[in-house]
Amino acid sequence: MIGRIRSNCRPHPNFCKHHQFHVAYRQIPISYPTPVSATMWRTTRDSVCLICRSAATTTASKTTLQPWINPRTFATRARERPSRMVLSDDVARRSSSRDGGARKSRRQEDPGPFGGMNRKVANVDPRRAPPPPFSTSRHRDRDTEHKDRDSRDFKALKMQRALSTIPYGQRQAVKARIQEIDSFDQFDLVPQVKEAIASDVLKGMTDIKPTPVQRLAIPALLGNPVGGPRRRRELPSASQNKREEFLLAAETGSGKTLSYLLPCVHHLKVSEADDIDAINYNQRLEAEKERRGGQPVSQWIEKFEPHPNVARPRVVVLVPTAELVEQVLAVAKSISHVAKFKVRALSSTYDVAKIQRSLYGSGGIDMLISTPALLARIAERDPNVLSRVHHLVVDEADSLFDRSFSPETGKILDRSLPSIKQLILCSATIPRRLDNYLDTHFPNMNRIVTPNLHAIPRRVQLGVIDVSKDPYRNNKLLACADAIWTIGKEAASHDGPVAGEIEVKRIMVFVNERETTQEVAEYLVSKGIDAVALNRDTSDQRQSEALSVFTSNDPLRISKAEADAKAEAAKSRRHLANTKVIVATDLASRGIDTLAVRHVVLYDVPHTTIDFIHRLGRAGRMGRRGRGIVLVGKDDRRDIVSEVKESMFMGQALI
Numbered sequence: 073m074i075g076r077i078r079s080n081c082r083p084h085p086n087f088c089k090h091h092q093f094h095v096a097y098r099q100i101p102i103s104y105p106t107p108v109s110a111t112m113w114r115t116t117r118d119s120v121c122l123i124c125r126s127a128a129t130t131t132a133s134k135t136t137l138q139p140w141i142n143p144r145t146f147a148t149r150a151r152e153r154p155s156r157m158v159l160s161d162d163v164a165r166r167s168s169s170r171d172g173g174a175r176k177s178r179r180q181e182d183p184g185p186f187g188g189m190n191r192k193v194a195n196v197d198p199r200r201a202p203p204p205p206f207s208t209s210r211h212r213d214r215d216t217e218h219k220d221r222d223s224r225d226f227k228a229l230k231m232q233r234a235l236s237t238i239p240y241g242q243r244q245a246v247k248a249r250i251q252e253i254d255s256f257d258q259f260d261l262v263p264q265v266k267e268a269i270a271s272d273v274l275k276g277m278t279d280i281k282p283t284p285v286q287r288l289a290i291p292a293l294l295g296n297p298v299g300g301p302r303r304r305r306e307l308p309s310a311s312q313n314k315r316e317e318f319l320l321a322a323e324t325g326s327g328k329t330l331s332y333l334l335p336c337v338h339h340l341k342v343s344e345a346d347d348i349d350a351i352n353y354n355q356r357l358e359a360e361k362e363r364r365g366g367q368p369v370s371q372w373i374e375k376f377e378p379h380p381n382v383a384r385p386r387v388v389v390l391v392p393t394a395e396l397v398e399q400v401l402a403v404a405k406s407i408s409h410v411a412k413f414k415v416r417a418l419s420s421t422y423d424v425a426k427i428q429r430s431l432y433g434s435g436g437i438d439m440l441i442s443t444p445a446l447l448a449r450i451a452e453r454d455p456n457v458l459s460r461v462h463h464l465v466v467d468e469a470d471s472l473f474d475r476s477f478s479p480e481t482g483k484i485l486d487r488s489l490p491s492i493k494q495l496i497l498c499s500a501t502i503p504r505r506l507d508n509y510l511d512t513h514f515p516n517m518n519r520i521v522t523p524n525l526h527a528i529p530r531r532v533q534l535g536v537i538d539v540s541k542d543p544y545r546n547n548k549l550l551a552c553a554d555a556i557w558t559i560g561k562e563a564a565s566h567d568g569p570v571a572g573e574i575e576v577k578r579i580m581v582f583v584n585e586r587e588t589t590q591e592v593a594e595y596l597v598s599k600g601i602d603a604v605a606l607n608r609d610t611s612d613q614r615q616s617e618a619l620s621v622f623t624s625n626d627p628l629r630i631s632k633a634e635a636d637a638k639a640e641a642a643k644s645r646r647h648l649a650n651t652k653v654i655v656a657t658d659l660a661s662r663g664i665d666t667l668a669v670r671h672v673v674l675y676d677v678p679h680t681t682i683d684f685i686h687r688l689g690r691a692g693r694m695g696r697r698g699r700g701i702v703l704v705g706k707d708d709r710r711d712i713v714s715e716v717k718e719s720m721f722m723g724q725a726l727i
């Protein structure tokens with residue numbers, strides 16, 4: 073036994089069985105951030121008896137660390153932890169190795185199990201000291217405070233303000249600085265790119281302003297970060313072998329796609345001017361055009377020499393799904409109409425001939441958008457494909473660095489890293505696991521984080537339906553159909569913008585398991601609702617057909633006469649003509665730009681806050697109004713739902 077027991081000392085009730093007689097030592101309760109938040113008791117060599125408060129002699133030769141985990145607490149907390157995935161609460165921090173000794177000092181300040189190692193003086197937080205044996209009223213208060221704090225720690229989803237570790241003043245300063253930027257003209261983008269924004273990409277919009285992530289990311293990717301010195305910076309040359317790494321973390325539907333595409337196209341255009349091979353090719357092409365007189369280029373280009381960029385893109389964008397490939401391709405193409413560059417896509421929905429044409433077409437390729445699996449397979453056979461990548465964008469980085477995608481993403485990264493000048497990761501949620509991965513593998517990463525990261529858009533309201541109550545009596549299917557009928561009837565009760573027409577509501581229903589999609593969709597159809605199921609087993613063709621209604625921003629209306637006729641045709645049963653419903657798993661929740669969706673029904677309570685953010689993020693995009701409806705059954709975690717609701721109301725980040 074370490075230490076000497078003084079005769080007037082008594083065992084403290086809070087000590088574990090190993091320590092209860094170690095009264096000659098100061099016992100410091102520390103919070104250990106494991107999934108069970110176990111409290112540990114650290115014994116220091118500081119020889120002050122907690123009970124009698126007198127100095128004690130010691131024979132201790134080393135500091136000991138013993139866990140004290142009350143088995144009941146362990147079990148309760150293990151049950152209460154809702155998820156494996158935990159959002160990072162400190163995304164914007166500077167990387168540890170970047171700030172040199174910062175990591176060390178942070179460690180020392182950390183209340184973690186190793187936080188107090190090598191201290192010369194015990195850094196005892198008086199609030200955390202165990203109470204003395206004879207509890208006075210003051211100590212009783214302290215006990216209560218302890219319990220309160222603990223109960224707050226046990227919240228179902230630990231809530232925290234966005235960017236809590238960034239000082240308030242600093243955040244305000246960033247906000248103020250980005251407010252000075254209210255036009256895309258203020259960015260140092262090449263004129264063709266600026267022109268493309270108004271004439272194609274955001275065509276038809278008035279008063280176009282960059283969003284917060286665009287205000288922060290575009291200047292940073294162009295080398296003029298907001299608040300930094302104004303200078304035009306050249307990209308590091310290949311010989312310098314320098315690489316810039318960026319993490320763009322911003323809330324859902326905030327325009328992240330443009331925030332990386334515009335700078336990438338800018339760099340493409342700038343580097344084009346130095347590309348000797350391409351310049352020579354263009355000269356030979358012009359000469360050939362002259363030689364052939366007025367013969368259309370398309371008739372002979374295939375027989376002409378291949379472009380030096382054939383199958384060697386300079387910008388590669390990785391996205392997790394085929395739908396996202398098409399979505400990003402559409403945005404990139406709209407920029408290319410004015411900025412003139414060649415953008416191609418690879419997707420599992422394409423046949424071999426199309427993939428071959430996309431990659432090896434004689435006109436060359438500047439930007440490639442693909443899913444990682446397909447590109448990794450192609451790169452294995454033809455490593456040249458990734459030999460000249462200057463910009464690698466990993467969109468939906470939280471998914472692409474997740475277990476299911478990371479082997480392929482890793483392969484592409486490894487092959488392209490030697491030539492990369494800018495590596496750009498982009499995501500609406502940064503789980504701690506990804507955060508730690510980035511910290512370890514990309515310590516120089518430039519973290520561009522918007523103040524509202526991890527918050528659900530404020531204009532999205534959350535309604536809760538208690539399925540255990542009447543009239544549903546735990547029939548979730550009925551509650552779901554009823555919610556959709558209410559939305560449809562409400563829309564039908566008043567005229568849309570065009571007289572005699574009613575608006576068709578596009579509603580997304582999210583479930584946790586893929587098997588449930590079919591069951592729910594079939595039930596909704598049986599109740600007269602136009603619903604389709606979408607999961608991994610749905611063919612790619614059907615997936616994109618089903619999603620196209622939801623991704624299109626065009627107004628969807630039907631005439632009242634048509635609605636009545638449909639109802640008449642389905643006389644024997646009720647029919648809701650003015651809704652279109654998709655029942656999907658998480659597959660449809662990542663990155664899909666569903667601008668027209670106003671209603672999201674969470675049939676199942678999501679497993680994680682990350683899922684909450686992505687699913688509710690399909691509504692309320694780009695500052696629009698939206699409504700989420702959660703169906704809470706008898707076995708669901710009501711506390712999770714009420715916490716999400718509360719933090720949405722407060723405009724806080726979920727964590």
Ligand SMILES: Nc1ncnc2c1ncn2[C@@H]1O[C@H](COP(=O)(O)OP(=O)(O)OP(=O)(O)O)[C@@H](O)[C@H]1O
Nearest residue numbers: 281282283324325326327328329330500663665694
């Ligand atoms: N500056 C802008 N002004 C108005 N609309 C914009 C602007 N930038 C982008 N948009 C539009 O906002 C919508 C959402 O953009 P985008 O899909 O890039 O969001 P996101 O942040 O990537 O969302 P998610 O996290 O869900 O993937 C798109 O329809 C896009 O055209």
